[in-house]
Amino acid sequence: MNGRSRFAFATMVAVAIMLLAQSPAFAASQMVRKVDNFIVLFDMSGSMSWRYCDTDSRKADLALADLKAMNELIPELGYNSGLATVASYHKYAALTPYSRSGYAANFTPLGDAVAAKTLLGPATPLGDGIRQAGADFTNLSGKTAIIIFSDGGQNTGRDPVVAAEQLHKNSGGNICFHTVSYATKPHDQAILDEIAAVGNCGHAVTTVDMADPARRAQFVKDVFYTEAVAAAPLDPDSDGDGVPDSRDACPDTPRHLKVDARGCPIPIKMRLEILFDFDKSDIKPAYVPEVEKVATLLKAHPEATVLIEGHTDNVGSAAYNMALSKRRAKAVEDYLETKLGIAPNRVHSEGFGLTRPIADNATEEGRAHNRRVEATFQNLFELR
Structure with missing residues (x-):
């Protein structure tokens, strides 16, 4: 092999390594899972059939789209996964080893239920649903993420924040709550923020965040994995409130104020x-x-x-x-x-x-x- 051939071959190898490093399989080898299990609780209450803000989209349709988009970004790192709805409570997937395609199979029957949802659907026993999930998904070993897709319109049953606190306490701190919000009222948003703040280990985002590819990817990373080899990019906290800028919905909060999981004053x-x-x-x-x-x-x-x-x-x-x-x-x-x-x-x-x-x-x-x-x-x- 002459010099020119060796140079061409070396260039091909370098390009191949670069492309491999950018592939999902290679990236997954650099990731370490943060949790051992995750359970999605999907709000199917009547208010989820309402239009979101001034859009033409129903909240439930947005939530289903966000759930599908999240699933496409979850690395297959040996999690166990489950899926249930609240209002009314129904288990769509028992706790089983996670695969992206296997989990996506649950979206067809869930989508049929969303399509059939009417404004006359049930109220939101969100606290009861959290409690039922704790009783229903047993044999949880290690860290567990419960991800709630809801508008926070809790209007019946037990207090959802108290239910989350009790489940976190009963797990010895091994269960953390994360929320994806479709709230249109401040007090409904506050409920979801308080749930995500339980144990100081959860994350709260909105459907607006989930529509942004970078924020959606950051949410998946915050919940599911950390980088094992490459150091995580610096994520500054410009206002010093303890919430990184990438997740801070209220930048420039005065330092003397307490903040919630979104970085907003309480x-x-x-x-x-x-x-x-x-x-x-x-x-x-x-x-x-x-x-x-x-x-x-x-x-x-x-x-x-x-x-x-x-x-x-x-x-x-x-x-x-x-x-x-x-x-x-x-x-x-x-x-x-x-x-x-x-x-x-x-x-x-x-x-x-x-x-x-x-x-x-x-x-x-x-x-x-x-x-x-x-x-x-x-x-x-x-x-x-």
Whole structure:
């Protein structure tokens, strides 16, 4: 072989090595899995049939497309995988060794269910679904990722954040939650962010993030694997809030503020110790100081506003309790405005009925705690 031939051969080898290094098979050999199992929980509630924001796409259709796109990026590193829906709960795939094509086979029956979904579908027992998944997917060994595709519109059953915290605790910290959000309301987004923040080991993205190839790939990497050979690219945290810039939805957050899993400041939430008599919405004199706490904060921070949330126990119909919770929240709103001098444009109220219990409705004590009011402030955030 003459010199020119040797040069040509060496060039061919170099090009082949470069192409091999860029192939999925070669890249997979550089990856180390972060989890041993993953389970997808897919929200099939009625609200997932609604259009997402100002688009023509239904939330459920976007979620299915995002799930398929995520599956195309998951490296085959020996995971066990499962798939279930919530609202209503249905297991589409038991925990089995993961392969991309095998997992994709579950998408056909899931897609048929999504196509048949109507606005009259069930409410969202998201907390019940999380709990059921913990009971249903047994023999979990090692680290487990539970990935929730949902709009966060939890409106029935147990508190989903509490359910996630309990499952994380029962696993000895081996279960972490990750959320892909289709929320269109701030309090629904907050639920998903709080779920992802359980154990400080989850990640929260939106369907907008999943539509961006780079962000989608980063989410898959954050959940599933780390680089074993090549050092991971530097991912700076410009505002020093503990959330890398690639995942920071709120850049330039002041350093003195606490942030959620998306890097956004956490609004101050105050539980008011206002307990109501059964079927009543009047504020007893003993609880007036609780309302005054809200007024004090608002007066000290003129830029802040507040959402007053009303909640009930489960005695009576859901419709009646929804109306009762609205009356209770409105009673606090009216007191702040008429008795304590807070401008009407700074106070809003909303009722949640019996959908967000914090105690056991099977006991009188628990029901008393569920008959409550909470205040969530805007433009007023938790400090580090």
